Amino acid sequence: MIEHIGVAVKSIDESEKIFSTLLGSVPYKREFVASESVTTAFYKTGNTKIELLEAGSPESPVAKFIEKRGEGIHHIAIEVSDINKEMQRLRQEGFVFTYDKPRPGADNKMVVFIHPKSANGVLVELCQEIRG
Numbered sequence: 149m150i151e152h153i154g155v156a157v158k159s160i161d162e163s164e165k166i167f168s169t170l171l172g173s174v175p176y177k178r179e180f181v182a183s184e185s186v187t188t189a190f191y192k193t194g195n196t197k198i199e200l201l202e203a204g205s206p207e208s209p210v211a212k213f214i215e216k217r218g219e220g221i222h223h224i225a226i227e228v229s230d231i232n233k234e235m236q237r238l239r240q241e242g243f244v245f246t247y248d249k250p251r252p253g254a255d256n257k258m259v260v261f262i263h264p265k266s267a268n269g270v271l272v273e274l275c276q277e278i279r280g
Contacts (some may be wrong), residue, residue: 151227151257151275152190154219158215160187160202167191167200181254186210188254199225199254203270223261227272231258234274237261238262250276 157163160178168174168191175189184218185208189200201222203211213222228234231250248263253259257275264271 149229150196151225151273152199152255153221154199154201154223154225154273156201156203156210156217158190158202158214160200163200163202164189166222167198170196171198177255179254180204181184181252183251184209184253186254190255197255223271223273225259225275228274231274231276232261235260242266250274252278 164175171191171193174192175194178187178189187202187204187219193200199222201210203214205211210222229266235245235250243266244263246263246278250258250260253273255276256278257277259273259275262272262274
């Protein structure tokens with residue numbers, strides 16, 4: 149299931165104004181994710197979410213993305229029930245990950261990213277709800 153679509157933005161404050169108007173709602177959560185040096189804001193949109201991503205430093209992956217490609221869709225996140233098992237399965241199928249183990253991410257999730265070169269140029273995030 150698609151858990152969310154990540155959108156890289158230069159200014160989360162300005163982008164919240166745009167997306168709040170578009171979606172007719174306000175974000176239900178905003179948080180800083182230290183492991184990725186990014187501030188996020190989440191909107192619920194039916195069965196999925198939209199995540200706005202603002203770089204926390206010029207070295208962050210989101211800052212590099214915006215510098216190279218500009219603002220826009222950054223990644224598609226897929227919810228999985230066992231992230232480690234899914235990583236093992238996908239590695240056996242030839243997928244390459246941007247790092248070796250899942251990390252704490254936004255919205256109470258463990259996350260890992262599949263390198264875009266493995267997925268037709270799309271950055272794909274696997275995410276699993278942190279339980280207990």
